[in-house]
Amino acid sequence: MKRLALLVLAVIPVIAASGQSEFVPERLSNGHPNFSGIWMAGSLSAAFNVEEHGASYGTPAGPSVIIDPPGGRLPYLPGMRERAADNDQHRERDPVGQCHMHGVPRVMFPPFPLEIRQDGDYVLILSETEHGVRIIPTDGRPFLKDYSSWNGDSRGRWEGDTLVVEVRGLNGRSWLDQAGNFAGPGATIAERFKLTGKDTLDYQVTVENPSVFSRPFTLRVPLRRRPPDVELLEYGCIEGERDAAHMPVEAEKK
Amino acid sequence: MRWITLLCTLFAFSALAQAQAQAPDLRGIWEAAGIAYQNIEGTPAQQGRPATKSVVVEPANGKIPYRADSRKTADRNFKDRASTDPLLACFQPGLPRAALLPEPFQIFQSSDRVIIVYQHVHAYRVIFTDGRPHYNEGIEFYMGDSRGRWEGNTLVVDVTNFKPETWLDAAGNFHSEKLHVVERYTRTGPDTMTYEATVDDPEVFERSWKMRISLARHTEAGFQLVEHECERDTRGVFRHPPQFLK
Numbered sequence: 001m002k003r004l005a006l007l008v009l010a011v012i013p014v015i016a017a018s019g020q021s022e023f024v025p026e027r028l029s030n031g032h033p034n035f036s037g038i039w040m041a042g043s044l045s046a047a048f049n050v051e052e053h054g055a056s057y058g059t060p061a062g063p064s065v066i067i068d069p070p071g072g073r074l075p076y077l078p079g080m081r082e083r084a085a086d087n088d089q090h091r092e093r094d095p096v097g098q099c100h101m102h103g104v105p106r107v108m109f110p111p112f113p114l115e116i117r118q119d120g121d122y123v124l125i126l127s128e129t130e131h132g133v134r135i136i137p138t139d140g141r142p143f144l145k146d147y148s149s150w151n152g153d154s155r156g157r158w159e160g161d162t163l164v165v166e167v168r169g170l171n172g173r174s175w176l177d178q179a180g181n182f183a184g185p186g187a188t189i190a191e192r193f194k195l196t197g198k199d200t201l202d203y204q205v206t207v208e209n210p211s212v213f214s215r216p217f218t219l220r221v222p223l224r225r226r227p228p229d230v231e232l233l234e235y236g237c238i239e240g241e242r243d244a245a246h247m248p249v250e251a252e253k254k
Numbered sequence: 255m256r257w258i259t260l261l262c263t264l265f266a267f268s269a270l271a272q273a274q275a276q277a278p279d280l281r282g283i284w285e286a287a288g289i290a291y292q293n294i295e296g297t298p299a300q301q302g303r304p305a306t307k308s309v310v311v312e313p314a315n316g317k318i319p320y321r322a323d324s325r326k327t328a329d330r331n332f333k334d335r336a337s338t339d340p341l342l343a344c345f346q347p348g349l350p351r352a353a354l355l356p357e358p359f360q361i362f363q364s365s366d367r368v369i370i371v372y373q374h375v376h377a378y379r380v381i382f383t384d385g386r387p388h389y390n391e392g393i394e395f396y397m398g399d400s401r402g403r404w405e406g407n408t409l410v411v412d413v414t415n416f417k418p419e420t421w422l423d424a425a426g427n428f429h430s431e432k433l434h435v436v437e438r439y440t441r442t443g444p445d446t447m448t449y450e451a452t453v454d455d456p457e458v459f460e461r462s463w464k465m466r467i468s469l470a471r472h473t474e475a476g477f478q479l480v481e482h483e484c485e486r487d488t489r490g491v492f493r494h495p496p497q498f499l500k
Binding site for chain 1: 340360377478
């Protein structure tokens with residue numbers, strides 16, 4: 001009993017010193033925090049427009065989710081904002097409307113749930129919409145060479161309790177949001193996932209592309225855990241699609 | 255001394271509990287051996303391709319026991335397959351076709367579910383193994399609604415609630431929304447697994463039948479699924495990228 005008391009006395013100061021307000025996550029047997037669950041963006045503002053936006057037809061007003069640079073505007077190079085505005089006028093070009101996967105980072109904040117599972121050296125992210133998939137190895141393997149895809153090639157690593165995911169091999173055709181903002185071909189991406197509460201997963205993503213932006217920028221979209229009875233359902237899009245033949249084929253590749 | 259006895263007992267109990275809770279490990283990246291995806295009933299030798307046997311193990315004649323009118327539909331599907339195979343239009347493949355395809359799939363496991371991610375058009379299945387029931391009749395899925403359970407070393411998956419549009423293979427073998435598939439996944443070695451599917455559909459088949467193939471695990475260092483996303487051709491029709499066509 002005396003030994004137990006000593007142990008308790010020894011542990012208390014350690015807990016106290018580790019930061020009073022810091023959330024202590026549930027851990028897996030490998031020591032990493034357990035992110036597993038069904039998640040969804042806490043707000044759909046980013047899905048509509050990552051920048052601050054007023055209400056418009058079919059779109060509620062919302063704040064910017066850009067936390068850097070200060071001011072919350074995308075640091076487009078000259079001419080690029082006009083291209084985004086042109087996209088906004090031609091939403092039929094939106095790759096998502098044409099049954100393509102959202103691409104990173106848009107796949108992390110659609111108006112549909114995500115399922116995250118950790119299994120050994122993998123973090124798996126399933127998106128209900130477009131049955132999107134991201135398989136993220138965390139074993140230190142190198143990126144694929146000459147790879148081009150909607151959701152990219154992801155490599156994860158742990159920095160303490162934060163999962164850091166680097167993404168390469170993006171085809172650059174994805175939009176960032178429904179308003180036509182884009183990151184273009186050659187973008188490199190670094191994402192940071194961290195539990196800030198039992199049911200809140202902080203998601204920050206830094207996007208870099210010197211051919212489109214004057215500097216890197218960072219978005220922040222906190223994800224919220226969905227209730228335990230929520231299951232991902234099957235999403236169909238291409239199946240039975242009868243309008244595809246009438247959609248602009250080349251326009252989406254701009 | 256009492257402490258040590260207590261610790262030892264606790265240890266033994268937790269090890270036992272762990273062993274009991276430990277489901278067989280099916281994790282890894284798997285792919286069908288053979289070419290049953292072309293025709294479950296087997297194919298004669300064709301240019302550049304050897305003949306293959308039927309993978310139907312019940313009935314013993316290797317033939318799918320179609321009702322007479324359904325066999326005619328299958329024959330018509332075979333004749334028109336170049337233009338009517340839903341898989342060529344990038345539909346999710348359905349079952350058991352997804353397991354037969356010449357493309358890898360990855361199995362993930364956690365305590366209450368098994369997840370299978372197919373490279374083919376990034377279709378996936380979340381298979382609950384915690385006893386929760388199927389969706390109600392009439393709620394249909396291209397990949398069906400999967401509920402799993404462990405029987406010894408075998409993962410048994412009961413799949414219902416199918417949409418009728420998918421085919422069973424590239425030869426036009428087909429089903430209705432009454433399709434009921436029971437899959438059995440059994441490890442047979444470090445890099446091998448048997449996949450068995452019992453297929454029932456009273457609208458299309460006279461009796462249930464069973465097929466069996468082997469799966470092989472990908473052991474190449476750093477092997478991973480790549481993205482298989484369809485693209486629209488110049489006429490706007492969804493097509494598989496050429497590297498995935500076999």
